[in-house]
Amino acid sequence: MGYLTNDNIHRAMKHITRSIGEQNDQGGPIPFQEFLNLLATSPYRVIRNVFQVFHDMIKHYLGEGVDEYPDDPESIGFVYYDCNRLFVDGSDHPFFADRPFANRLVNLVEALRRGAQQNKIYIFEGPHGCGKSTFLNNLVMKFEEYANTAEGQRFEIVWRLNFKTLGSHQDAATIGVFERLIEMEEDKALEFDGHAGVHSPVTVTDDFIEVPCPSHDNPIMLIPKQYRREFFDDLLENDEFKWRLFTEKAYEWVFRDNPCTICSSLYSALISRVKHPMDIFDMVFARPYKYNRRLGEGISVFNPGDKPTKEITRTNPMLQSRISRLFRDSDQVKYYYSRYASTNNGIYALMDIKTHNRDRLIELHNIVSEGLHKVGDIEENVNSLFIALMNPEDKEHIKDLQSFADRIEYIQIPYVLDVNTEVEIYRNIFGKRIDASFLPRVLRSFARVIISSRLNLKSEAMLEWIGEPEKYKLYCDENLLLLKMAIYSGVIPSWLTEEDRKKFTAKRRRRIIAESEKEGMQGFSGRDSIKIFNEFYSAYAKDKLINMSFLYNFFTKVSKDLSQSIPNGFLDSLVHMYNYTVLQEVKESLYYYNEQQISRDIQNYLFAINFEMGSTEKCNFTGEKLEITEAFFDGIENRLLGERVPRERKLAFRMDTQKEYASVTLPQEILLQAKTIDKTALYETMFDRCNYSALFQKCLKTT
Numbered sequence: 001m002g003y004l005t006n007d008n009i010h011r012a013m014k015h016i017t018r019s020i021g022e023q024n025d026q027g028g029p030i031p032f033q034e035f036l037n038l039l040a041t042s043p044y045r046v047i048r049n050v051f052q053v054f055h056d057m058i059k060h061y062l063g064e065g066v067d068e069y070p071d072d073p074e075s076i077g078f079v080y081y082d083c084n085r086l087f088v089d090g091s092d093h094p095f096f097a098d099r100p101f102a103n104r105l106v107n108l109v110e111a112l113r114r115g116a117q118q119n120k121i122y123i124f125e126g127p128h129g130c131g132k133s134t135f136l137n138n139l140v141m142k143f144e145e146y147a148n149t150a151e152g153q154r155f156e157i158v159w160r161l162n163f164k165t166l167g168s169h170q171d172a173a174t175i176g177v178f179e180r181l182i183e184m185e186e187d188k189a190l191e192f193d194g195h196a197g198v199h200s201p202v203t204v205t206d207d208f209i210e211v212p213c214p215s216h217d218n219p220i221m222l223i224p225k226q227y228r229r230e231f232f233d234d235l236l237e238n239d240e241f242k243w244r245l246f247t248e249k250a251y252e253w254v255f256r257d258n259p260c261t262i263c264s265s266l267y268s269a270l271i272s273r274v275k276h277p278m279d280i281f282d283m284v285f286a287r288p289y290k291y292n293r294r295l296g297e298g299i300s301v302f303n304p305g306d307k308p309t310k311e312i313t314r315t316n317p318m319l320q321s322r323i324s325r326l327f328r329d330s331d332q333v334k335y336y337y338s339r340y341a342s343t344n345n346g347i348y349a350l351m352d353i354k355t356h357n358r359d360r361l362i363e364l365h366n367i368v369s370e371g372l373h374k375v376g377d378i379e380e381n382v383n384s385l386f387i388a389l390m391n392p393e394d395k396e397h398i399k400d401l402q403s404f405a406d407r408i409e410y411i412q413i414p415y416v417l418d419v420n421t422e423v424e425i426y427r428n429i430f431g432k433r434i435d436a437s438f439l440p441r442v443l444r445s446f447a448r449v450i451i452s453s454r455l456n457l458k459s460e461a462m463l464e465w466i467g468e469p470e471k472y473k474l475y476c477d478e479n480l481l482l483l484k485m486a487i488y489s490g491v492i493p494s495w496l497t498e499e500d501r502k503k504f505t506a507k508r509r510r511r512i513i514a515e516s517e518k519e520g521m522q523g524f525s526g527r528d529s530i531k532i533f534n535e536f537y538s539a540y541a542k543d544k545l546i547n548m549s550f551l552y553n554f555f556t557k558v559s560k561d562l563s564q565s566i567p568n569g570f571l572d573s574l575v576h577m578y579n580y581t582v583l584q585e586v587k588e589s590l591y592y593y594n595e596q597q598i599s600r601d602i603q604n605y606l607f608a609i610n611f612e613m614g615s616t617e618k619c620n621f622t623g624e625k626l627e628i629t630e631a632f633f634d635g636i637e638n639r640l641l642g643e644r645v646p647r648e649r650k651l652a653f654r655m656d657t658q659k660e661y662a663s664v665t666l667p668q669e670i671l672l673q674a675k676t677i678d679k680t681a682l683y684e685t686m687f688d689r690c691n692y693s694a695l696f697q698k699c700l701k702t703t
Helices: 006-024 032-041 050-062 099-114 132-147 172-193 225-235 240-247 249-256 261-271 277-282 317-327 339-343 355-370 392-398 402-407 419-430 432-437 442-452 460-466 481-488 498-503 506-518 526-540 548-558 560-565 570-608 630-641 647-672 681-689 692-701
Strands: 121-125 155-162 208-212 284-288 299-302 347-350 372-375 378-381 385-390 408-412 616-618 625-627
Touching: 032 225, 032 277, 032 284, 050 099, 050 132, 050 385, 099 249, 099 408, 099 506, 121 132, 121 355, 132 299, 132 347, 132 385, 155 261, 208 317, 225 240, 225 249, 240 249, 261 277, 261 378, 277 284, 299 339, 299 355, 339 347, 347 355, 355 372, 355 385, 355 392, 355 402, 385 392, 402 408, 408 506, 419 432, 419 442, 419 481, 419 526, 432 526, 442 481, 442 526, 442 548, 442 570, 460 481, 460 498, 460 506, 481 506, 481 570, 526 548, 548 560, 548 570, 570 625, 570 630, 570 647, 570 681, 630 647, 647 681
Parallel strands: 121 385, 121 408, 299 347, 347 385
Antiparallel strands: 155 208, 155 284, 372 378, 616 625
């Protein structure tokens, strides 16, 4: 192994420092007027609360979705979203969101963006093994990632209190001694008390002292509420955003919310000290709101075993002392706040509603209801996105909190109900190579067996739509589970009758999709399905390709205990559907083959009628070598005219066709109009004369 040179080290360090710098280059504080210029240029990006940023993050990673039936007048927008960028890419433990859950999530964030459901706690409820914890960790990770980019960036207030403007002259040496005294007192308090408030770093220069807003408020909050409409009317052009700002519920917070108590106190203290209000805004700066889950800035996720901290309030004695000396009043601006300030305009999440997290949930009651939290004698604004995870049995812990019920919205995370997603999980765990071990459609059939255990046997919505399931017994089970799985995967099966397709209205679709929120709470869990697939794959993925017989035997003979969780008759119906699907594919292949063959035969016929009997020619249209005999003509003319047509009529047809070809098709359409033979009127007429249905049935009889 060779020695590293200084050039190697320098090059490596230069590369890594450049990469880190690019990743973290969000810029420092900017003056308020520069911030307003940015706001006027990019209002959609600058004027956002956490709910709107969360919406933008989800849409950024998911996109608009794909509707496989864009022209369907009964569509309800139940579309496919590629969730890999949100839950899979870059994660140590991927989460796979099925189609029903992805649509629920998108509907939720659309409501959040509109401002319709913000004073709530959003509880994602699901059974053990559904991936709730993985979902939340990946969601928070992507939110942090997005919020720290230019596209997801928000701004917060930071004050730079100017000594000269305020008529205060600080002595640097005195300040240094005083700060050291404060630090010694803090160290002593920490030694005996075991805890101290979380301190923001203090920036002090000869000109100013920097005071950050602990609640991460948007700088526009410093515009007095009574003047905000007039202010934005002057600032913004008369465009679409301005109309939305003044009319949509999504932006009511801009004109309703107050700045945090600390910023309000500073503003009030300054207004009596400066000559002109503009001097106040000269001391206001905006800096990027940097989210950091590990430090609890903007994002906090609590596990049930995390013990509550002892401190009720947080402060910064050094900064408090500076502010008091600056204003010569220790009570005018009180720089203390609660732990909720750190996640204001961010995410506050509870991993499970157990033990300490139950107490945290109860404590959120008044905060969520009023958006306020009492810190000592002062009130603190709290506008956070509150998220929690819950197992169904944990509802018992909060059933007595009836007044809390209207502040909780449940979003279901059941076991996977979408066949495509279930298969994708197997590919992720065992590798995409598993596809090579299965005959077509068998892997998806395995996924259907697993999902069948998770669905409710009886569906009122399905029965109201279909009526009698018996009519589909050749390709569906009596409980219509296979049909429901197809719908959950975004597929309208081709085997449905025209009548049932017409009856598949938007109202019925909503009823069926709504049932997905009450399913997936039982049956094989995500962990169970991986274990079962591993046993199945290990047993049969050897010499032969895995077929439906292997699948059927595994669940009925090898692992009989599993069949207890599978609906009666489902496996037989699954085999019937598989056979039907394969037969349909064979029919389509035969039809496609015969359609192509007919086309070639007609082109050969139109070419051959221009040559003498017994000659051998190469067709200019198909490139095939033709032996022009009576048998050759008979084979094609029998298809066109029928086998029982007299020979004289066949000869007359041949002569008439040759005459039309020589007088119209060749000189006018092919030579003059430059048409290909299959675009000419003669060809199309002959092609239409073929009886496809009779030919198709004849082909099937010979297979």
